[in-house]
Structures are given as C-alpha cells and as structure tokens.
Amino acid sequence: MSTSMEAPSDAASVSPERIMEVGLGFWASKTLLSAVEMELFTHLAGHPQDLETVRGRVGLHPRSARDFLDALVALGFLERTDGVYSNAPDTDLFLDKHKASYVGGILEMANVRLFKFWHTLTEGLRTGEPQNEGKGGGVPLFEELYADPARLKQFAAAMTGLSHGSNIEIAAKVPWADYETFADLGTAQGDTAVQVALANPHVTGIGFDLPEMAPIFEDHAEQNGLAQRLSFVPGDFFIDEFPPADVVVMGHILHDWNVEEKRALIEKAHAALPAGGALVVYDTIIDDDRSQNTFGLLMSLNMLIETEGGSDYTASDCMGWMRSAGFTSTRTEHLAGPDSMVVAIK
C-alpha cells in the first residue's frame, strides 16, 4: 500500500473521517438550524408533501431545495417515500411548533445568536472574555434580554426546550410525597414548576425570577391549568431573600455564575430551607472524570461565550460546595440527555 510511504504501519486502522465529520460538523448543524428557522417541520407535520409543494410553502429557491431536503433525509430528520417528504418521528414530536412537546426554542436561539458568537471561540479561549452581545463593552446578555420582552420570551422558551425532558424526570425522581412546597429559582418560563405540579397534585410552587419574567411565567402556568397552584415572586436571587419552601430548585442556573457566586447561591438556599428541606440543583453536570459528558463540557465552553465567569462543574464539585454550606447528605442522579441533578438535604 502506498500509505506505508508516509505513515506508520498502523495507519491503515486510523482514518481522518471522524476529524472531517466533526470539523465540518457545522454544515449538518446549520442545515438543521435553518430548517427550524424556516419552520419546515411545522409545515410538514401531518402534511407530507412533494418537493415542489414544500419548496413553495417554505420559500426555498429551486437551486438547492432538493439538496437541502435530501440532506435532512440523510441526517434522519426527514423521511422520503416516492418523492413525498414527511417528518421523522423525533422532528415531528419535538420540532412542530404546534405541539406542546416543541423543543426548538434553544435551536432558534442558537441559529440567531450562538452560531455567530461561537465564530470567535478562539478569542474567548485566549482572553477568558465572553463573545456575545456584551463583548467589547456591549450590553451584557441578561441586561439586554430583560429589557426586551419579545427576546426575553424567546430566551425563556429556549431554556424550556433545553430542560423539558429533565423537568419531567425531576417531577418523578425527587420524593415529592415528602414535601408540600417548592421554589424554583431563575424559573424563566416555569417549565420545571409546571412539570412538578402536573405530576404531583398535592404540591404548590413558586417561580422566582426578575419581575420582567412574570407575564411569561404566568402564561405558561395558566396554559397548563396551574394558575391556582403556581405563583410568581419577583426578585433578584443575589439581592433578595429566597421565598420560603420545602424544596429549592435551581435548574440551569449555577452554570451561569463563577465559583464564588455558585457557593453564595447554595449558602442562601441552605439558609432558606427548613431542617429536612431539599436543594435540587441540575445542569449538564460533567462526569467526575471529565471525559464522558461531551455535551456538558461543550456547554461549559458555551458559558465562556455567554457569561462573565460561568462554567459547568462535576457532581463532586457541587457536593463539596453543598457540604461546605452545611447540607448533611448529598446524592446525584441522571435526568434526561446530558443533564444530571444533585440533591442535598439540610
């Protein structure tokens, strides 16, 4: 073999294919993001269509329409039978905007914001500085978001898309029979609160977030028939007291902040809880060996792009902070996808 002229003898078993697949993986990624942006899966839900019909409805130029749809077929996100395109089971359930199970909000946000901010990842890695709206003296992400109701709602929906599967697991895996009240800190749209309340009819809960989030939270609770059992309390979790509750939940919150801020939030939760009360923290928690949860490690780089000092962390890191804050027992459990929770009992 001519390969032996330039590579060690084990070269035959080593190929550059995975390097190319991942290195050019933004092609597949952006193709799916564009499909979400164009609401392709919403158009096709329940209405399989041929090329020309899809093209007209979605607004695709003839030049690349077929390549675009067939790339989505090859990626497994569409199916094609006798020239008629339809959604695959996952895109039909999770990317049709008319279904409550829609999780595309995070992908809409990735499409309009994160993709372009990640372009300067190298600069972020060299400087330690965020690469989003706040870069170079711009308005930091959260300030800008909370000042713009439409964008805030999009962001809140994006967060729901990222956490919905885990919220369902939390509703089942925390021993809610032992508790009557909870407070969900940084609740955003309130999907954690909604899923916990839906699955545990004896529980009442509070969603806590900055005041601008109130109408977004209240809409979501109302739409799920939970206006009686879920209420919104406005506040800043670094400044204001936490609302009293048997269980404090922080989902996809701690990774936004640096280690000192993380510890301060855990200490405030400890102070707010009754004896026997529980703190439930969940995030894309990194495995203790920091070698398996790829998505968690990449999410931590996303926190570099998005925040001043945030990062993801291991369950072992989190349990250490919890014990220092005075919690007596801690345990960790996998939720959905890349998410795990750590539960600490006071």
Next chain:
Amino acid sequence: MSTSMEAPSDAASVSPERIMEVGLGFWASKTLLSAVEMELFTHLAGHPQDLETVRGRVGLHPRSARDFLDALVALGFLERTDGVYSNAPDTDLFLDKHKASYVGGILEMANVRLFKFWHTLTEGLRTGEPQNEGKGGGVPLFEELYADPARLKQFAAAMTGLSHGSNIEIAAKVPWADYETFADLGTAQGDTAVQVALANPHVTGIGFDLPEMAPIFEDHAEQNGLAQRLSFVPGDFFIDEFPPADVVVMGHILHDWNVEEKRALIEKAHAALPAGGALVVYDTIIDDDRSQNTFGLLMSLNMLIETEGGSDYTASDCMGWMRSAGFTSTRTEHLAGPDSMVVAIK
C-alpha cells in the same frame, strides 16, 4: 409516566437527543477548528504535557483551558492519563503540521471562512445566491484566491486535505498499467498527480490549472521527488484546449460548476482523449437514492455557499452526461470517506 400527558404513546421511544446533538453540533465542530487554529495537535505531537504546560505553550487563558482540553478528550481527539494530555491516534497522524499526512488545511479554511459564511445558509437557500466573499457584489472566490498567492496556497493545501485519501485510492484503483500519461485538470497543489506518480513509476503526468498555481504545484512535485515526471501546464479549462493524455482526471472540480458547465467539461475531455482513453471524475458523489451520503449532500450545500451554480451529483447523473458526450462505457467505485469516482472509457 407523566410523558403520556403530552405526547403520543410511542413517545417513550422518541427522544430529542439527536436533534440537540446535531443542532448544537457546531459547538463540537468549532472546538476542533479552534484547536486546529491554535496548532494544539502540532504542539502535543511527541510531547504529552500537563494542563499548565499546554496552556502556556498554546496561549490559553486559565478560565476555560481545562474545559477546552477535556472537551477534546470527551470528543476522542485528545487522550489524558494522570493529568497529562496527548494526541489521539487520528489527530496525531492527520493534524500534526510536521507530518506529510496533515489534512488540517480544509479545517483551517473552514475556521476562517466557511463557518461564518454558513451563518447565512437560510438566505442562500431562499435566494440561490452564494454567501461567501462574492456576496452582494464582492469579488468572487476564485478571482480573489488567484489574486493572493498566500491565500491561494492555503486553499490548495485545504483541497489536498480533503482529497488526499481518495488520491491514494485512485493511484491504486484506476488500471494505470494500461496507460502512460495523464492530465489532472484543476490540479491545485497536485496531490492527485503526486499520488498517481508515486504509485505508478511508469506514468508521467501534467497538472493543469491557472498560471498562478504553477509554483505551488511545482513545489509539491519537487518535495515528492517527482519533478522529472510531473509538469505544469497553465490554462483555463473553459477556454484552452486540454493537454493530450491517455487519462484525464477531474477531482473535486465538476461540483464547482452548473450542469451546463459540467457537461461542457466532460465533452472537452472526450474530445481530448484518444480511443480507449479514460476520464476519471471524482467528487463527494451522492448515492443514487440521495439518502445515504450525508457528507455529499452537505457538500452540495457548501457549493451553494461557495459558487454561482455548483452542486454535487449522483453517479447516475454523471454517467448520463458521459454517455451523452460519447463515452462508451462507465463505471463507479468508492474511494475514501465520502468520495467516489466515475470512470468513463472513450
């Protein structure tokens, strides 16, 4: 299960994980591209290092250095033993710039150009217009490239990175014993010519490209000890006659052009070949069902981003054009990774 409250009964078997993995797949992609940009794998080749040493040598800020390296561990591109980082077998062979087997040129180009151009894929899909340097009246890619020797060399090296594995296969799979001369059209750095000549000592070849490519081609031939058997002929393959040869090769050329231009190039090849001569076309050729070669379909979208009318195509498409041009027999064969060739005999 609470999932039954909002999803059909088969929901348990359907998860959004692959949607999230692909939709946010640009995180993994850009992480690898940044590592290539920083020459991380070149630094580590033969010199495994701990976190602080890598950090200092590569120039990483402390904030996210560990997350960055551990994300590359989780992705399988680095290994870590007792806190010491080293290259994985594939990155050591293919992403160390000091090895002839380096294929990172295409990823360097993706990092500085394609990632940002793909950000406006949706606009490209809606308008059919390229999204690169030529967008909105800018200077088209090839004009700009050929006017800048440094960028032209980077582009040529990128093309070699994308085609090297297939060039080795072509050197083995075309029956070169039947032929004495070849002309490689759009030769760029000339890696196809080099691999064919290395593996087939009786063959002499011509690299044909615009005159600006001459020194780049001649360097590559010289470095491989082939200055005696490979020569460069300057020309524009749409304007000038093809150089006479027993075999005409077009590798990653036809997909740059629209169907009429593709057919014109195939017709010119037919006219230039002797009876019994062969035309060898290779590209990331799409499977005839247009449902399997994901990379080929995405490459075709990359041609939307990069060219006025280019697209990838199936072997069946290509054989049709070849038969129309007068070739008597055609066959297709897989090369490396996503590449296949179509061979036509006059």
